Amino acid sequence: NKQGRRQSTISLSTGSGEPISLSMPASGERRLAFMDLLLKHHINGGELSEEDIREEVDTFMFEGHDTTAMAMSWIIYLLGHNMEVQDRLALEVDSLFDDLHSEMRNESNSSSTTEITLDAIKQLKYLDCVVKEGLRLCPSVPLIGRSATEDMTISGHVVPAGTVIYCFIYQLHRDPEIFPDPEVFNPDRFLPENSGGRHPFAFVPFSAGPRNCIGQKFALAELKIVLARLIRHYRFVSLDQP
Structure with missing residues (x-):
C-alpha cells in the first residue's frame, strides 16, 4: 500500500x-x-546525494552481509574437512552451555532455555581460534589497497606518492615463516602460547591501522554466535571426503 x-x-x-x-x-x-x-x-x-546513498547501501550489502556470509561458509567447509577440530569445538560449546543451563535451572528451579549471549561467547576460547584460523586461510577480502602519501623506496624500488599499493592478504596469511604448514587448518596457531610474539600485521583479515574495518567486532560476534548455535545442534561432514 x-x-x-x-x-x-x-x-x-x-x-x-x-x-x-x-x-x-x-x-x-x-x-x-x-x-x-x-x-x-x-x-x-x-x-x-544519490551516489552517497548507493555507496551506503553497497557498504551494508557487501561489507556488512556478503563478507560475513562468505566467512561463515568457508569456516563450515573447513570444519567439515577437519572433524577432530569440529569435535573439539563442539565439546567446548556443549560444555559451556550445559553448565550455563544447569546454573539457570538451579536458580529458577524450572526449565530454562540457555541463550547464546556475547558474555557467553567470550568464554569460548577455542571458537575464537577456529574463527581466526578460518579467516587466515579464507579471508573474505583477499586484498586491500592504499595510496602512498609520499615518495618511498621498497626493496630498492621507488614508489612515487599517489601510487596505489595493494596488499595481498591471502598470500600474506600463508607466509611459512609465520604460519608453519600454512595450508593446514590448525586453530591452535591462535592460542595465546602460540601467537604471543607474532607481528600484529601478520594477520589482517579486517585490514589494520586507523582505516581498518569499522565493523570488525560486530562481524566477529555475529560469526561466533551463529557458529556456536550451529555446532550446538548440528555436525558438518564434507562430501569431498575420500
Missing part, C-alpha cells in the same frame, strides 16, 4: 542492471529504518 508514502527519485542498480525504486514513509507512519533515514537526508535538503 503506497498511500501516504512519498516516492524518491533514487534507483539502485542490481546485478542485472535493473533499477530498484525506493520510497520513504510519511512522517509518523512508523519508526524509520536505516534506508528511510538515508532517503530523508536526500529528500529534505539534499544533504546526501
